[in-house]
Amino acid sequence: MIFGIAAVVPALFFVIGMVRDRRRISNAVWLGVTLVLLLLWLVFRAAEAEGWAAVAVGYAFVAVAVGLGLVLPLALLANGVVMLKREGLKPANLLSLLAGLAIFGVGFAFAFATARTGPLVDAVIGALLVVAAYVAFLFVSLLLYSVVYGSVGRRSGFDAIVVLGAGLIGDRVPPLLASRLDRALGLYRREVDAGRAPLVVVSGGQGADEAVPEAVAMAEYLERRGVPGEAVVLEDRATTTEQNLAYSAVLLAERGRTGRTVAVTNNFHVFRAAVVARRLRLRTQIIGARTARYFLPSAFLREFVALLAQNPVAHALSCGLLVLLYLVPTLA
Known part of the structure; x- marks a missing residue:
């Protein structure tokens, strides 16, 4: 219940931001936080339930894990090959290929961390996973909000x-x-x-x-x-x-x-x-x-990188704070 109530706060900030100016990056962040809290609320509600609801949530999480850990990186790798064939060997055309390899890298890092190779190694890998989670959260939030922004607004009456x-x-x-x-x-x-x-x-x-x-x-x-x-x-x-x-x-x-x-x-x-x-x-x-659909993955990744580059200090500080919050109890 607490996650459902907590989701009201970022949802309110999201609505206020949309009314004041739809072009704020913070709108995307508030949308992402709202969705994360709602997801946690659904998970805990399903965990408290019995029967088909709990089973359905379990299967859903398995499907999401397989999709994110296997299907998504393979699709990005395939798209990277298509981009190189159609658009040529340029740094921007390598983004989907690199993103696919990065997701596989995160998966291997997580599997390596579960082997418990020692507190120091686990802490380093955990910190990398925290950074990866931060980047993934921002990317999904900005992607979803880009769709929202592009779907609303006037379509006529222009000077x-x-x-x-x-x-x-x-x-x-x-x-x-x-x-x-x-x-x-x-x-x-x-x-x-x-x-x-x-x-x-x-x-x-x-x-x-x-x-x-x-x-x-x-x-x-x-x-x-x-x-x-x-x-x-x-x-x-x-x-x-x-x-x-x-x-x-x-x-x-x-x-x-x-x-x-x-x-x-x-x-x-x-x-x-x-x-x-x-x-x-x-x-x-x-x-x-x-x-063109084949162009979209690399294009969205390029836009994401460009948006991150507009506020590098803020993102570096945010990642540093999250890593610190993770490391203090882990190494204590």
């Missing part, structure tokens, strides 16, 4: 639509960027059908391997599909998400477009882009476009 760049192949728009442009095109047509005339800002500079600035290719893509040239604004300097949003906001302000703005990116990138917009004090809403 401007910003499309974030995603790289070209020479001068050609690849599928990842095309999905963003197609989503923006759908939003634009919906606004026009409602009697509004939003501006579309295409944002992206020119990379070393690109024949033209991303904004140029993006504008041509939209104009070939019926968006009039006077409705498209080119922002051709940005090379990061922060620059995409900041430079586009300046261009819109210069044109007197200070109303509701939406930025379009891919679904895996939605929440991090929202966090960046909040840091820049922009009221921009972020909407996601669909992404």
Whole structure:
């Protein structure tokens, strides 16, 4: 019962955070804490019960353990191989492969710790498992909240639509960027059908391997599909998400477009882009476009790493505190 009551507190903070600003990272943490407490409440309720309820919970935990310890890492390893074949040998494309190996490593560490090789070794392995649990909790919380954030919010009534760049192949728009442009095109047509005339800002500079600035290719893509040239604004300097949003906001302000703005990116990138917009004090809403399924695991992992990198000191202190709380009674 106590876990069920305790879950009310983080749930209340989650609701308040959603009302105040959906772009807060703390919302994801409160959601995760709420779900953990509710899970503990269900477990203890089932443990107190008899018959089919206790058996069902037991089988559920076995299924979860097998899924997390075997099926998930194997799926990540397989996805890593697919990523390397389709996207090439780049550090970002190794993430799902490395994540699968890391999960297997945690499993072996846990099995090694149960062999009781000595208090010092057990303490070290236990500390590593605490850090792994912290990282896993954050990842699941942010993943779930990304889905929540991408599912709520306005879908019309925008004064401007910003499309974030995603790289070209020479001068050609690849599928990842095309999905963003197609989503923006759908939003634009919906606004026009409602009697509004939003501006579309295409944002992206020119990379070393690109024949033209991303904004140029993006504008041509939209104009070939019926968006009039006077409705498209080119922002051709940005090379990061922060620059995409900041430079586009300046261009819109210069044109007197200070109303509701939406930025379009891919679904895996939605929440991090929202966090960046909040840091820049922009009221921009972020909407996601669909992404090829094989690309999602590595993409979500990359976004997770990027979010962690925004507050490295806070996460290091949190891990240190948890490890300390674990080690003090263990080595006492």
